[in-house]
Amino acid sequence: MAMTQTQRLGIFLALALVMAVTRGAVHTHHFEAFPDASWGVFFLAGFWLRGTGRWAFPLLMAEAVLVDYLVITGQGISFWSHYCVSPAYWFLLPAYGALWLGGSWLARRQAGLTLSTLGLAAAALLVSEAACFLVSNGSFYWLSASVPAPRSMGAWMENMGDWYLPFLQVTALYVGLGAALHVLVAQLTRALAHEGQTR
Template identity: 90%
Template sequence: MAMTRTQRLGIFLALALVMGMTRGAVHIHHFEAFPDASWGVFFLAGFWLRGAGRWAFPLLMAEAVLVDYLVITGQGLDFWSHYCVSPAYWFLVAAYGALWLGGSWLARRQAGLKLSTAGLAVAALLVSEAACFVVSNGSFYWLSDSVPAPRSMAAWFENMGDWYLPFLQVTALYVGLGAVVHVLATQLTRALTHEGQAH
C-alpha cells in the first residue's frame, strides 16, 4: 500500500516513541513489564518504511545510541565503561540492519492480507532475528571485556542458547502487535475507500 510522506513520518514517529520508551525502561528494569522493543521496531520499520532507509534507519540508530547514553549517564555511570558498551556495541548497526532488511524483504514480497504473506512474515522474522542475534550476541561474547576469559565456541553456543528464546519471544511479540495494527489499518482503509466509492 502506497503511503504519503506524512503517513511515513507518522509511522516513524510512532516507532521511535515506542523504542525510546521501552529501550530506556530496559536499562533500568531488565525485561520487566515493557521489554525493549528495539528489535521489533527495526523489523517493522523495514517493512513500513522501505524506501526511506536513507533517513529512517540512521535516525533510529541515533535514537538507540542517544537513549543508551542518556540512561547510562543519568545513572551517574560513564558511558564508555558501562557493561553493555564495548567495541561490540557498534556491531548493533549490522544487527539492526539485518532486522530492517528482513522487514524490507517482506514488504517487497507480501501479497496483502493472505495466508502466504503470514508464512513469509514468519520466515522473514525468524531469519532476520536469528542474524541479528548472532551478530549482537557473538560480537559481545567475543569482543567485550565483560565476558571473562577463557572463551570458547562451546561456551558461546551455550550462552546463545540461554538468551536466544527470550529475545525471539520479545521480538515476535512486538512484530505481532505491529501485524495486528497493520491488518486493522488496512481493513479500515479498504472500508473507507469502499464507502467513498459508494457515494
C-alpha cells in the same frame, strides 16, 4: 499499501517513541512489563518505511545510541565503562541492519493480507532476527571484557541457547502487535473506501 510522506513520518515518530520508552525502561528498570522493542521496531520500520532507509535507519540508530547514552550517564556511569558497552557495541549497526533488511524484504514480496504473506513474514522475521542475534550476541561474547575468560565455542553456544528464545519471543511479540495494527488499518481503509464508493 501506498503511503504519503506524512504517513511515513507519522509511522517513524510512533516507532521512535515506542523504542525510546521501552529501551529507556529496560536500563532504568521502570515499566519492566514492557521489554525493549528495539528489535521489533527495526523490523517493522524496514517493512513500513522501505525506501526511506537513507534517513529513517540512521535516525533510529542515532536514537538507540542516544537513549543508551542518556540512561547510562544519567545513572552516573561512564558510557564506555557500562557492562553492555564495548567494542561489540558497534556491531549493533549490522545487527539492526539485518532486521531492517528482513522487514524491507518482506515489504517487497508480500501480496496483501494472505496466508502466503503470513508465511513470508514468519520466515523473514526468523531469518533476520537470527542474524541480528548471531551478530549482537557473538560480538558481545567474543569482544566484550564483560565476558570472563577463557572463552570457547561451546560456552558461546551455551550462552546463545540461554538468550536466543527470550529475544525471539520479545521481537515476535512486537512484530505481531505491529502486524495486527497493520491488518486493522488495512481493513479499516478498505471499509472506508468501499463505503465512499457506495454513497
